[in-house]
Amino acid sequence: MAADDLTIVLADDQELVRAGFRVILESEPGLRVVGEAADGAQAVDAVVRLRPDVVCLDVQMPGVDGLEAARRIAALDDPPAVLVLTTFDHDDALFQALEAGASGFLLKNASPERLIEAVRTVAAGDALLAPDVTRRVISRATATPALGSSRRPVASASAAVTAAGLTERETEVLRLLARGLSNAEIARELFVGDATVKTHVSNVLQKLALRDRIQAVVWAFEQGVAG
Missing domain, CATH: 3.40.50.2300 (Response regulator)
Structure with a gap:
């Protein structure tokens, strides 16, 4: 692994999903998956132990879910960027993820290219929100x-x-x-x-x-x- 590679931890309760994401991400030069987790508690432990640049979190996981894991990770010293991945395009999940400290929100049916772009975007310190999602955030935030x-x-x-x-x-x-x-x-x-x-x-x-x-x-x- 090169010293300047972006390191990633994948957290999803489905092993096949994690395997698919690993294949996609590691097909891109400069991206390396350094750890995996099957629930939120394991994800937090992996972040503390491996200090990745990015952690990809599923929302729905047994025990500690992705939103609670995002909160715990955000509270760490020098936390990684958090990219929330979900099958649900629900406003509640989106806003809870952002409030929990996530840097980006991506649906699991996104293209492989979009996943790679998302990881690089949040790793660079940019928030990942498409224009339509931004409008929803603004609308919700001005009321909340x-x-x-x-x-x-x-x-x-x-x-x-x-x-x-x-x-x-x-x-x-x-x-x-x-x-x-x-x-x-x-x-x-x-x-x-x-x-x-x-x-x-x-x-x-x-x-x-x-x-x-x-x-x-x-x-x-x-x-x-x-x-």
Whole structure:
């Protein structure tokens, strides 16, 4: 295994499913499955022991399910990115996964190419949400403060940006985040390096006191900054 390979733990109660995912992921250069788990408790143990870059979690597993496992993993020091894989396209599962700290949500009937892309996306620190899913998150989050900002809405977008202390470039990055762009896509849009974008995103999250990119997108829509 090369030192720069992305390492992955697979958690699913069906051995055949895990075997299929392993074959797909390890067919891609630079991806290595370093551990497997048949339930959420085993998944947490594997993450603690193996320190992977990404953990792929099924939602429905016996004992500790994927959502509880995601919560426990998110509470670890320097946790891996969590990609939730499920056969159910239900809003409740989606929002519970995001609230639990998942970085992405993917249906098991996705193409092999999409699975590989999803693992690389969450490993790079990007949230994996398709535009239609993003709209559902925003709609739900604006009605449910738990996912979005707890701040009182500010009178205007410019006032919100000023109150948050965002620079002009950070505001521009936030607007592109709200459009669903990845770090690499933002870098191309702004003609800067990926590392520069990552720094801007980190600054935005810190200044807004938000957990992740998804909350930043919600904040942008709530405050009228996304337009």
